[in-house]
Amino acid sequence: MIETTISASEGTLQGIQGLLRSLMEKGVVEALQVPMRLPGNGIAPMLVTDITALDRADPLAPVLPINGARAASQLTMTGNPKKLGLVLRACEIRALVELVKFQQVSLENAIIIGIDCLGTYPLSNDRRVDDRWAETLLAGAVTGDIQPEEGLEFREACRICEQPIPEGEHVALTIGLVGVEEGHLYLKAREDVAEALGLEAGEPPSGRAAAVDKLIAARTEARDAAFAEFRERVSSMEGLLREFAACIRCHNCMINCPICYCRECIFRTPTFEHESSLYFQWAERKGTVRMMPDMLIFHLTRLNHMVTSCVGCGICTQACPMDIPVGTIFRAVGQKAQAIFDYHPGRSLEEAAPVQEFREDELTTLGER
Amino acid sequence: MAETEFEPRIIAFLCNWCTYTGADLAGTSRIQYPPNIRIIRLMCSGGLDPVYVVKALLEGADGVLIGGCHPGDCHYQSGNYKARRRVAILQSILEQMGFDPDRVWLRWISASEGQYFADTVTEFVAALKEKGPNPLKGVGAI
Numbered sequence: 062m063i064e065t066t067i068s069a070s071e072g073t074l075q076g077i078q079g080l081l082r083s084l085m086e087k088g089v090v091e092a093l094q095v096p097m098r099l100p101g102n103g104i105a106p107m108l109v110t111d112i113t114a115l116d117r118a119d120p121l122a123p124v125l126p127i128n129g130a131r132a133a134s135q136l137t138m139t140g141n142p143k144k145l146g147l148v149l150r151a152c153e154i155r156a157l158v159e160l161v162k163f164q165q166v167s168l169e170n171a172i173i174i175g176i177d178c179l180g181t182y183p184l185s186n187d188r189r190v191d192d193r194w195a196e197t198l199l200a201g202a203v204t205g206d207i208q209p210e211e212g213l214e215f216r217e218a219c220r221i222c223e224q225p226i227p228e229g230e231h232v233a234l235t236i237g238l239v240g241v242e243e244g245h246l247y248l249k250a251r252e253d254v255a256e257a258l259g260l261e262a263g264e265p266p267s268g269r270a271a272a273v274d275k276l277i278a279a280r281t282e283a284r285d286a287a288f289a290e291f292r293e294r295v296s297s298m299e300g301l302l303r304e305f306a307a308c309i310r311c312h313n314c315m316i317n318c319p320i321c322y323c324r325e326c327i328f329r330t331p332t333f334e335h336e337s338s339l340y341f342q343w344a345e346r347k348g349t350v351r352m353m354p355d356m357l358i359f360h361l362t363r364l365n366h367m368v369t370s371c372v373g374c375g376i377c378t379q380a381c382p383m384d385i386p387v388g389t390i391f392r393a394v395g396q397k398a399q400a401i402f403d404y405h406p407g408r409s410l411e412e413a414a415p416v417q418e419f420r421e422d423e424l425t426t427l428g429e430r
Numbered sequence: 431m432a433e434t435e436f437e438p439r440i441i442a443f444l445c446n447w448c449t450y451t452g453a454d455l456a457g458t459s460r461i462q463y464p465p466n467i468r469i470i471r472l473m474c475s476g477g478l479d480p481v482y483v484v485k486a487l488l489e490g491a492d493g494v495l496i497g498g499c500h501p502g503d504c505h506y507q508s509g510n511y512k513a514r515r516r517v518a519i520l521q522s523i524l525e526q527m528g529f530d531p532d533r534v535w536l537r538w539i540s541a542s543e544g545q546y547f548a549d550t551v552t553e554f555v556a557a558l559k560e561k562g563p564n565p566l567k568g569v570g571a572i
Contacts, residue, residue: 249448298565302572327481346490349570357572358481358488364523365480365516398522405546415519419511423499424518428498428510428536430550 065263069246073199074285076246077176077236078115080258081148084234085112087257090146090172094132094201096120102189106132110143120148120176120236124184125216128319128374130166137167145171150178151227152218155372155407158231162414163370164320168231172254175227177238179207180219183379184288202238204271206279218375218388221284223277231410237265240272288393291386304390305360307383310353314377314387320367320406328359360387364394369415370406371395376409438492438558440467440551443474443482447505448540449497455544463548464555467495474498475536476509480520483534487524490567493533493558495550500538510538530561 069076084090097107098117106129111114117222129149136145149157154175167379179198182188194210201207209215217227227235233254237247247266250258295301312328315321327333333355343350368391375388401424402415444450450471456463472478475498483494496517498510514536521531535554539547566572 062472292526295526295528299528301528302569306571327479344570347568347570351571354572358484361484361488361523361527362481364527365484365520368523369519392522394526398519401518401522415515419508419515421511423515425501427514427518428501428538430537430553 062249062251063260063262064247064249064265065255066241066245066247066266067261068244069180070244072155073238073243073246074121074195076117077120078118079144079173080236080246080248081115081118082112083258084146084174085115087259089144089254089257091143092141092150093146093174094117094129094136095128095146095148095345096122098122098190100429102191104184104190108132108136108411118148119190121199121409122190123198124190125150125153125181125374125376126184127317128156128376129153130319131317133157133171134160134165134322137169137171138165140167141170143144143170145183146174147171148174148176149227150181151224152178152222152372152374152407153173153319154226154227154229154232156374158407158410159370159372159414160321160322161410162417163322168410172233173227173231174234174236175232176226176277177202177227178219178238179223179276180209180215180222180225182213183207183216199238199243203240203242203268203272205239205275207239216375216379217287217386218373218378218392221280221287221392222373223280223284224373225276225280226273229409237269239276240269241266242268284392287389288396290316291389291393295390302357304358305385307385308356308360309383310356310359311382312359313380313382314385315359315363317380318363318367319376320370320372321363321375323366327362364391366416368395368398369404372406403428427430436479436488436559436563438466438563439490440493440558441465441486441491442469442495442497443472443475443478444469444495444497445499445509446471448499449475449504449547451541452497452539452543452547454549455541455542456503459544461544461548462469463551466555466558467488467551474506474509475513476506476511478505478516479486480516483520485515487529487533487564488566490564492561492564492567493535493554495554496536497530497539497547498536498541503538503540529566533558533561533564541561
């Protein structure tokens with residue numbers, strides 16, 4: 062990897078757009094998946110093959126409508142005909158790595174372009190991307206003390222995200238913002254990408270390490286506090302029932318989860334559409350039956366199926382119409398479940414997901430008297 | 431009228447080749463064990479999706495027994511190792527969700543261990559009587 066700092070005197074966003082243009086001009090990629098401004102200043106990841114459209118690219122927009130790894134799956138799974146650059150935040154890259162393991166993303170003809178995440182805001186239809194938002198965050202990024210725009214709050218997933226910086230050998234190009242003086246971009250590039258872009262090895266900005274540490278320390282503290290709160294709330298059966306009481310079983314959390322990729326998901330089959338008489342049979346036994354039923358089994362089963370690969374992007378919480386903190390629940394539960402296997406979702410393409418492998422010499426007391 | 435003693439209800443998922451055959455041996459050997467168990471036969475413990483265990487618990491089963499071949503003996507090479515990981519994950523989740531993970535037992539019981547099967551059921555029933563009924567029994571709001 063080659064590290065260097067380049068000038069972006071015309072503005073950080075313009076600098077990033079210029080870099081993306083060079084990637085296409087120099088033939089590093091022929092197409093990009095990148096967050097783009099929509100008419101009316103909405104944001105969506107788009108597939109861009111027209112280089113002139115890149116003046117609407119906005120990877121700095123502090124919103125995450127969907128996890129881009131899901132889009133990347135659609136674009137690469139059956140073979141992308143053009144070499145693709147995927148411009149993603151750290152949580153999207155972690156999801157992408159998991160999806161590669163589950164054979165839902167192919168990196169055969171694609172590279173990952175990571176960008177430091179400065180946090181994202183909840184976005185709804187009446188809230189459009191505002192230029193000031195990124196400016197406020199960029200100003201904070203210089204020292205690593207990133208605060209939201211006044212009157213706004215980051216999504217909880219972002220407040221407790223201690224992995225905002227893209228990491229790993231699989232990231233071909235990282236665009237660094239944290240600890241970087243305004244008017245500059247820090248770049249970390251794979252040798253072939255650096256060569257194509259004509260980047261010479263240089264120094265990382267002097268303040269980067271300290272600023273990244275500061276940001277991660279603050280986020281880790283917030284994470285531990287949120288996990289402790291969750292564990293306090295859900296320490297009993299009553300707590301568990303209360304946590305999910307508002308669920309309307311719409312499955313939005315699952316539909317938007319980047320890790321929940323199964324095409325034959327049991328919850329999208331008629332398995333849970335029961336004969337009318339069965340509901341009455343249950344009611345006879347229990348006195349009452351919640352409608353729609355099978356709410357808790359949905360969450361508990363989803364936890365069992367994918368929590369060891371949960372990357373904490375929090376898209377589930379954002380997609381929940383009832384404001385259930387699904388993402389925080391999954392991250393907290395995932396922390397302990399992942400620790401059993403010393404597994405870090407999205408860390409590396411080299412390690413298999415816990416549900417994909419086993420070791421003969423592990424968990425040896427389980428199953429014994 | 432005298433209060434009747436709590437009789438736990440156990441749902442058992444047993445693999446065809448080892449534990450189910452072990453249960454069969456217990457029967458043909460006329461070994462006595464408590465009748466609190468409802469057995470569902472699977473081809474392999476590795477084929478058990480946690481959704482079925484969760485369903486049993488949410489519907490009020492007091493305990494779930496998962497039986498498979500001893501490590502190294504799986505008739506499909508590695509199903510029991512996969513089951514072991516799934517149970518480890520399941521128990522971690524249950525515990526963190528405020529539910530007693532020790533209501534789910536995983537046991538390796540071979541086809542020749544009829545006595546061990548009977549002992550396991552006896553022990554499980556005793557342990558569940560100690561714990562009392564599944565707190566989710568009769569809860570409609572799930």
